[in-house]
Amino acid sequence: MEIYDITLPIHPEMLHWGRKPEVEIVESLANGDASNVTRWRLGAHTGTHVDAPAHFVDGATPVDKLDLHALIGPALVVDATAVTGDISIDDLAAAGVAGHQRVLLKTSNSAGALKLPDRAESWVGLSPEAARWLIGQGVQLIGIDYLTIESHTRTDTWDAHHVLLGAGLIILENADLDAVPPGEYELVALPAKLVDADGSFTRAVLIKRDA
Template identity: 75%
Template sequence: MKIYDITLPIHPKMLHWGRKPEVEVVESLANGDASNVTRWRLGAHTGTHVDAPAHFVDGATPIDQVSLYSMIGPAIVADCTGVEGEVLPEHLEAAGVAGHRRVLLKTTNSAGPLKEPERAQTWVGVGPAASQWLVDHGVELIGTDYMTLEHHTRTDTWDSHHVLLNAGVLILENADLDEVPPGEYELVCLPAKLVDADGAFTRAVLITRD
C-alpha cells in the first residue's frame, strides 16, 4: 500500500485566503506547566478543505451532515496540467473523468501557485460549463489544487460554486497533487465535524494498493 498525503500543512505563514492562522501557547512544559497546549484560530476553509452546499446555499447541507460515501472511495486524479485558464468540458472528457464519482484535477497549480505563500494573480480554475458537465455526469466530489476551484476571473460571481453546490456536489480545495501521478486511487477525505458549518479543513489522502 502507498499513501499520498495531499493535505497542505497548516501554519501561520501558509498560503491562505484572507486572515492567516494564529497560534497561542496556552500551557508549556518550559513554563512549568504539566503539558504543552496550544490554541489555534483558523477558518473553516483553511488549507485543504471541503466546501459543503451550505457554503453558498442557505438551508443546504452543512459539513457535518454531508455523506462520507462521497468522500471515501475510488477516485481519479485527472491530468489537466496542459490546461491554461479555465477547465472546460472537453478537458474533462480528454482526461477520462466520465464514469467517476470522485474526481481530483491535477493542474499546473500544484507545482506553481499552490507552493507560493501569497495568493497568485492567476491560476487554473474550473469553468461553469465544466461544472455543469460534472453535475450531469454524476460526480459527487470534485477536487482542485488551489485555494478555490473558481478561475481567478470569477471570484466576484463564483459561478462554478453556484452550479456545483446547488446540485449537492462537494468541493475539495487546496489538494496538493504535485507528487501524485495521474491515475486511479482510493480517496479518504475526512473534514472536521463542525456542526452546521459551511465547510471544514480536512486531512485527505490517496491510496494505491498492490
C-alpha cells in the same frame, strides 16, 4: 499500499485566503506547566478543505451532515497540467472523467501557485460549463489544487461554486497533487465535524493498493 498525503500543512505563514492562522501557547513544559497546550485561531476553509453545499446555499447540507460515502472511495486524478485558464468540458472528457464519482484535478497550480506563500494573480480553475457537465456525469466530489476551484476571473460571481454546490456536489480545495501521478486511487477526505458549518479543514489522502 502507497499513501499520498495531499493535505497542506497548517501554520501561520501558509497560503491562505484572508487572515492567516494564529497560534497561542496556552501551556508549555518550558514554562513549568504540566503539558504543552496550544490554541489555534483558523477559518473553516483553511488549507486543504471541503466546501459543503451550505457554503453557497442557505439551508443546504452542512459539512457535518455530508454523506461519508461521497468522501471515501475510488477517485480519479486527472492530468490537467497543460491547461491554462479554465478547465473545459473537452478537457474533462478527454481525461476520461465520465463514469467516475470522485475526480481530482491536477493542474499547474500544484507545482506553481499552490507553493507560493500568498495568493497568486492567476491560477487554473473550472469553467461553469464544465461544472454543469460534471453534474450530468453523476460526479459527487470534485477537487482541485488551489485555494478555490473558481477561476481567478470569477471570484466576484463564484459561478462554478453556485453550479456545483447548488446541485449538492462536494468540493475539495487546496489538494496538493504535485507528487501524485495521474490515475485511479482510493480517496479518504474527512473534514472536521463542525456542526452546521459551511465547510471544514480536512485531512485528505490518496491510497494506491497493490494489485
